[in-house]
Amino acid sequence: MQIYLPIAEVSVNAFLLLGLGGIVGILSGMFGVGGGFLMTPLLFFIGIPPAVAVATEANQIVASSFSGVLAHVKRKSVDFRMGTVLLIGGLVGAALGVFVFNYLKSLGQVDLLVKLCYVLFLGIIGALMFVESLNAIRKSKKPSKAPKRKQRGWIHALPFKMRFRTSGLYISVIPPLIVGVAVGILAAIMGVGGGFIMVPAMIYLLGMPTKVVVGTSLFQIIFVTAFTTLLHATTNFTVDMVLAVLLLVGGVFGAQVGSRIGTKLKAEQLRILLAMMVLAVCGKLAFDLLVMPSELYSLGAAGGH
Amino acid sequence: MLRLLTLFLALALPVKAEEVVLGMSQTEVAITANFDGSEILIFGAVKREEAIPEGDPLQVTVAIQGPSEPLTVRRKEKRFGIWVNTESVEVDAAPSFYAVATSAPFDQVLSSTEDLRYKISIPSAIRSVGAPMTVADSQSFTEAVIRVRKANGLFQLLEGDVEFSQETLFKTSIAMPANLTEGEYRTRIYLTRSGEVVSEYETFIDVRKVGLERWLYTLSRQQPLMYGLLSLAIAIFSGWAASAIFTALRRN
Numbered sequence: 001m002q003i004y005l006p007i008a009e010v011s012v013n014a015f016l017l018l019g020l021g022g023i024v025g026i027l028s029g030m031f032g033v034g035g036g037f038l039m040t041p042l043l044f045f046i047g048i049p050p051a052v053a054v055a056t057e058a059n060q061i062v063a064s065s066f067s068g069v070l071a072h073v074k075r076k077s078v079d080f081r082m083g084t085v086l087l088i089g090g091l092v093g094a095a096l097g098v099f100v101f102n103y104l105k106s107l108g109q110v111d112l113l114v115k116l117c118y119v120l121f122l123g124i125i126g127a128l129m130f131v132e133s134l135n136a137i138r139k140s141k142k143p144s145k146a147p148k149r150k151q152r153g154w155i156h157a158l159p160f161k162m163r164f165r166t167s168g169l170y171i172s173v174i175p176p177l178i179v180g181v182a183v184g185i186l187a188a189i190m191g192v193g194g195g196f197i198m199v200p201a202m203i204y205l206l207g208m209p210t211k212v213v214v215g216t217s218l219f220q221i222i223f224v225t226a227f228t229t230l231l232h233a234t235t236n237f238t239v240d241m242v243l244a245v246l247l248l249v250g251g252v253f254g255a256q257v258g259s260r261i262g263t264k265l266k267a268e269q270l271r272i273l274l275a276m277m278v279l280a281v282c283g284k285l286a287f288d289l290l291v292m293p294s295e296l297y298s299l300g301a302a303g304g305h
Numbered sequence: 306m307l308r309l310l311t312l313f314l315a316l317a318l319p320v321k322a323e324e325v326v327l328g329m330s331q332t333e334v335a336i337t338a339n340f341d342g343s344e345i346l347i348f349g350a351v352k353r354e355e356a357i358p359e360g361d362p363l364q365v366t367v368a369i370q371g372p373s374e375p376l377t378v379r380r381k382e383k384r385f386g387i388w389v390n391t392e393s394v395e396v397d398a399a400p401s402f403y404a405v406a407t408s409a410p411f412d413q414v415l416s417s418t419e420d421l422r423y424k425i426s427i428p429s430a431i432r433s434v435g436a437p438m439t440v441a442d443s444q445s446f447t448e449a450v451i452r453v454r455k456a457n458g459l460f461q462l463l464e465g466d467v468e469f470s471q472e473t474l475f476k477t478s479i480a481m482p483a484n485l486t487e488g489e490y491r492t493r494i495y496l497t498r499s500g501e502v503v504s505e506y507e508t509f510i511d512v513r514k515v516g517l518e519r520w521l522y523t524l525s526r527q528q529p530l531m532y533g534l535l536s537l538a539i540a541i542f543s544g545w546a547a548s549a550i551f552t553a554l555r556r557n
Contacts, residue, residue, distance in 0.1 A: 001339070002339060002340075002341040002483070003338060003339060004336055004337065004338055004339065004340035004341070004483060005513070005517060006441060006517075006518040006519075006521045006522045007522065007525060009484060009485075009486065009519070010484045011340060011341050011342070011483030011484065021521075059536045059537070060540070061538075061543065062537060062540040062544070063540035063541070063543045063544040063556045064543030064544065065544070066540065066541050066545065066548075067544035067545070067547045067548050070542075070545065071543070071548060071550035071551075074552075109390060111390070111392060112387075112389050169473070171392070181371060188393030226537050226540075227544075228534055229536060229537060229540075230530070230533040230534070230537070232533075233525070233529050233530070233536065234529040234530055234531055234533060235527060237525050237529060239525070239532070239533060239536050241521055241525075241532070241535070241539070242517075242521065242538050243517075244536055244539070244540065245539060248540055248543050248544075249543065250541075252543045252544050252546070252547035252548075253545075253547050253551075255547070256547055256548060256551040274415075277512055289388060290386065290387060290388075291385040291388075292383070292388065293388055294379060294450075295449075295452075295453060295456075296380055296382075296388075297379065297380050297381075297446065297449030297450075297452075297453060298375065298378070298379050298381070298390070298450075298453075299376050299377070299378055299379055299450060299453055299454075300377045300379065
């Protein structure tokens, strides 16, 4: 069944969108990532204009994250205090990100820089997670000594310390704020929730327990993507409600299924799966940048408007 | 979905020996929620007071042109191992949709001087003057516009697609793709003989979003904040509803 999208001004198959939403929703629930890093490139492939894809994806992530976070709230695996600190940074970052996005658009380089960002971040994070999870699995097989407590280095020397009970942490608010800003910028520029960078940052940088990481990142993502949606809707008019509804109907159900699956898998298995997926998307994007495109010319609206 | 066939009588101008009487399957294209492109049937007859003149046969050209807009065309080049946008050219006006159907090969139907005058062929519909001095081959950018739009079905050159019988009755159908822009689509019909235009006729096809599509589009432009908040409300509600449904399902 074809359906016409009023803002994107293209006609696409409704079941294709429902299916894409569902699959990405499952991943979102399993890993606590918004799924935007998969969905946004997929939307490009089916012919949605990039500006509309980025803005609408933000709206869809609000729905799937909200659905996902409810399941985590019931299991008490959300650190609201940490989430709020990350959120404050996130809102600042999102505003910066939309500003940077509009500036790059006027230069005609937004596609390239978005793709380079993807390749860089996905590559680094994917590789780090992959190696780390492999080591963790290897260690868990051997009857090893108790795992060493995470680094007590420079992060613990910073001022403005705060107690995060749910995470069992007593650290400075500066690192989570910086993580929040970075994620907010990425959310606005790349049309992603930023979970794929926030989850590893929370585990490796902040030393949060894996159990609360997913719920807390979903909590932060809801508000940052909601803010991004509003910014795009009011400055670029690129949020397509029909597209968003189709994606989120599939997405919210997928997220529920995914979070059930997530509780049944071990943390290491979960992380290695996510790492492999991140690396696959990274590889595809890098390949596209290196291979000569079939059409060297591209059309855009005049004056970088 | 052919509508009632509506006939448009051409105003009888006595100076012209041969004139177009035109009919179209529809004069409006309504973009609804399940819009998947539209096929427009254009048909008509040549009205004449005397016998068919001797010499070359009469030919028919039909051109449909969507609203024009300025464009930026960018070219990729390999820099530091990756393909990046480098040079760009502003095209002053390019139609968002352009279809030309003729009753014979284009160069037999219309001479190049007449094409210049009436701007019928696809390249003549694109206006580009301001190529920067640094770009040596600005022509290839205009060609790229045509190539990209042809690949999307937005530009069509349909040579020999007009059925023309007895130099009197003509008929053609033009497929408009789903990715149409709203606006007035200028529709022109030319009668030519030996490459010269002997008669022309012009009308408009109105392409409009209707119903929900119209409402959403208008809301997004006129009340963007409301639109954004509505999008968020739908998102939050769906997220909550899905969660509630799943919880209820697990209890049973």
